[in-house]
Amino acid sequence: MKRFPPGSIAIAQGSRVLFSDFADGGVMWTGEGDRESRHIVEFKEPFRLPPAVHVGITMWDTDHQTNARADLTAENITETGFHLVFKTWANTRVARIRADWMAIGQVPDEDDWEIE
Template identity: 50%
Template sequence: MKRINGNSVGIDSGEKVLFSDFENGGEMWTGSGPRERRNRIEFSARYKEIPTVQASLALWDVDNATVMRADIRCENISEDGFDLVFRTWGDTRIARVRAAWMSIGPLSQ
């Protein structure tokens, strides 16, 4: 458990379209094997310490003829932002993905 000392706690959130590959024949829609999309997210204000960040799928448009495989993660978290990473593999065909995220942590006074 992360304990936050002080009275200035910040919560930031947002959504990001990670890709829309069905429109242009991109690799998430036409490819196979391991694939990854990485998007840098900047917080609206700098945290005093590295915050806790949670991500989830807000929209997932997939081909139902293949197995649906997905991994979404927050990586390289800093006081200023993080990398929102989506991965798939095998024969999964994904047309588009939108992710939602939320961060919480201490702010400077």
């Protein structure tokens, strides 16, 4: 469980099409074996500490003749952003993926002051 001290809590969210490999013969559609698509997400405003980030697949289009294998994660989470990472493997053919994300965490408050 992630606990937040008293102060301002914020939620940031977004949606991103990670790739449309069927359109241009990309590796997720034509390749085999371990494959990865990595995207940097930057928050519009920084959090005070790295937030809790939740990711989910909101649209995916796969070949019906192969098994659908997917791993979607948030990696390298910082106060300013994270990496949105989709992985597949074996003979899975993925035409396209859209992922949504939500970050929840403490943000600086206008009443905060720092002593240097």
